[in-house]
Every structure is written in structure tokens, then in C-alpha cells.
Amino acid sequence: MEKSCKSYFHEASYLDQEGQLRTSRVPVVQELARQGLKHLPERFLRVQPVHDHDSALSSHVLESLPTINMTNLRAKDRAKELAKLLRGAKTWGMVVLEGHGVAESVLHGVRDVVKEFFGLSFEEKKESVGSYVSVDNMGYGRNFVKSEDQPLDWIDRVTVKAAPAGATEGLHVWPLRPANFRHAIEEYVAEARNIFNDILEALADALSLERHVFLQNFDPNETEINVRVNYYPPCPRPDQALGLTPHTDASALTLLLQFKAGGGLQVFKDMKWVTVPWPKEALLVNVGDLLEIMSNGMFKSPWHRVVTQMDVERFSVALFYNPSLRIQIEPIGDWSLSDDNEGYKNVVVGDYLRHFYRISPTVEKQAINFAKRVPKTLCGCGNGGN
Numbered sequence: 001m002e003k004s005c006k007s008y009f010h011e012a013s014y015l016d017q018e019g020q021l022r023t024s025r026v027p028v029v030q031e032l033a034r035q036g037l038k039h040l041p042e043r044f045l046r047v048q049p050v051h052d053h054d055s056a057l058s059s060h061v062l063e064s065l066p067t068i069n070m071t072n073l074r075a076k077d078r079a080k081e082l083a084k085l086l087r088g089a090k091t092w093g094m095v096v097l098e099g100h101g102v103a104e105s106v107l108h109g110v111r112d113v114v115k116e117f118f119g120l121s122f123e124e125k126k127e128s129v130g131s132y133v134s135v136d137n138m139g140y141g142r143n144f145v146k147s148e149d150q151p152l153d154w155i156d157r158v159t160v161k162a163a164p165a166g167a168t169e170g171l172h173v174w175p176l177r178p179a180n181f182r183h184a185i186e187e188y189v190a191e192a193r194n195i196f197n198d199i200l201e202a203l204a205d206a207l208s209l210e211r212h213v214f215l216q217n218f219d220p221n222e223t224e225i226n227v228r229v230n231y232y233p234p235c236p237r238p239d240q241a242l243g244l245t246p247h248t249d250a251s252a253l254t255l256l257l258q259f260k261a262g263g264g265l266q267v268f269k270d271m272k273w274v275t276v277p278w279p280k281e282a283l284l285v286n287v288g289d290l291l292e293i294m295s296n297g298m299f300k301s302p303w304h305r306v307v308t309q310m311d312v313e314r315f316s317v318a319l320f321y322n323p324s325l326r327i328q329i330e331p332i333g334d335w336s337l338s339d340d341n342e343g344y345k346n347v348v349v350g351d352y353l354r355h356f357y358r359i360s361p362t363v364e365k366q367a368i369n370f371a372k373r374v375p376k377t378l379c380g381c382g383n384g385g386n
């Protein structure tokens, strides 16, 4: 039976089409799930049934998702690992990461503080996390809300800036409860930074380019690491709602941790939604738009989404690795261009991110067009544009 309970809302701020600041009251999904709903509130309903195009990894997917062993990738003799990494970045935009070396105690710490945080009441959570007072998808609960009539995601989340050091100084935005939340996340972020750097270096090596060609954009004192903790409560109608709407990540690289194996993340591959095969102890790394741009389209930022499950709650932690906002990224040379890849131009990271957040969510991979060169045929000047 559905219990009748108090309603809880997040206040989500956004700029509307005319650039006016608006606030939408977004129901708190965790509280809806606690009430034992049988029917979803209208604002969560998708026009298309969610499972229409779903499929498990099966015959139509021609290539399997590569698994990288980080220990081997860090070893001297790593040609085999580099080849897999390259294939993953080019064809899937992601790889499974085993042998990553992050201590179980560190991962355990992350899982503990996240579960403890979401175990608090809504009021306690609100009190625990301050606000960035801006329209940038940070803080507790907001989630690419841009209008009153878009379908809402079945998710609650906390997003925090973990780097550069001092980025949130004076702002009370790290959850205060549990008391070790920040410490546990920062321990993990320190390990993740090494993984990100090693992968960026390996990707350059895999292309036989100078090893710092990507890494040079990531000054350790200025690099941004944003932490997004995603909580997907059990959903009474997984066929009618999505946990996370299809998107690419704006980042250069994203590192994903899920707390339990089993369903949830899907990637659009070979014209189908495919459930990502993600073994228990593994992490997942995916290419973001900024790295697609840096690689001049050689690496692909995957179009991905999260589906909900009926009696299963799911947690994930996404770490987004970005160069400093003031950096101008320069795509690597023209040699990677082909008929279906007209290439990318130089962009300032902050300009791209502002554009991404302004237009997201979109119904297809679109934000990255901002950084595309004008195709020669459209330019009208005969020599391409930059």
C-alpha cells in the first residue's frame, strides 16, 4: 500500500531560454522510494518505454569492452595493454580497469561515508551540505534540471569540487556528516589522480606521441576534480523512468566506482543500448568530451545512461578530471581526420564547460559540436575553418 507522507523537494535553479533565473521544485527521489510508490509521479515518466531498445552484451556488439590491467599498464613491457587501451578509447570510449591498486580500505571508506550520508533523513542531509549558490549542478540534489516539463531522473546526488585545493575554501559544501566524509573521498581522489595521469600518459604512448601531449594540460595545482555521488533508489517502474538521462561527460576523463556489480550503466554502441559488463572489484574509465576534443576525435566520449531497477538500490561515484578552466586545449594533429571526422578547433576549457552546462541535457550528442571545425563543404572558403 502506498503510504501517504510529507513531500520533500530539492530547489533546482536554472536559466531558462530567455536567460532568466528560475527555480524548479524537484521531488526528492529517495523520499518517494521510501513511501513505497506503485506509480511514478508524472514528471518522471519517459515518452518511450525505457526497455524498448535495451540489450545485454550480445552478438550484435562486434567487439567486447576491453579490460585493462593497471599493474600491467604501469609495467615496462606494456604493448599489449596499450593496444587494448587504445581500442577501448577509440571504439567504446571506455575501458574496465582491473589491478588499479586502490586499497580496499580506501574504497571501503568511500562506500561507508556515502551510505551513511544517504542514510540520514532529508532534513539532516540538507543541514549537512551547504550550497554553491550558483547554477552549476553542484551540491546536494540538483541534476540538470532546466524546465518544468523535461522528464526527471530517478536519482539523488551530491556533487563536490575536490580539486584544485582551496576551490571550496570558505564554502560549506562538503557534507559535514558523517564527519569523515571529506577525508574518505579525498583519500580516494588522491589515488584516482595517479590513475588519470597514468592513463593520459599511456594514451599518448599508445599513439606513439610525446608522452605529455595530453598530460601537459593538467597542471597538478590547477586541475579540477569534481566528485559526483549518485544514488539510484529502487524504482517501482524501471520501464518508465531513467536513473540518468543519456549524456556524455564534459570531462577529459571520468573514473567510475560502483558499490555492487549488476546492471545500471548502459552505453550506446552499434545503435543499441548495451549494459556495461562491469565486474565487482573493477573501476571503469571513460573518455569525456574534452579528451575527444584533445584527441581530435580519435577517442570518443560515449553516449551513456543509467537504468533503474525494481527492488535494487544502486550507488556510484564519478570523478571528473578536467584541466584548469583557463587552459586552451589544442587538438592533436590533422592525421586523425577522416571523412566522418572533420576535426576540432582550439577551445578554452571554461568556455566549453559553460556551453555544455548551458545546453544540457540534449536528446543526442550535441554539446561537442561547439568545438568542431566547420566542415570544408560548409565553410565556403575552400580551406576549412579553425
Ligand SMILES: O=C(O)CCC(=O)C(=O)O
Pocket: 228, 230, 244, 249, 256, 258, 264, 265, 304, 306, 315, 316, 318
Ligand atoms: O552511475 C553510473 O554508473 C554512471 C554515472 C554517470 O554517468 C555520471 O555520473 O555521469
Ligand SMILES: [Fe+2]
Pocket: 247, 248, 249, 304, 318
Ligand atoms: Fe556520465
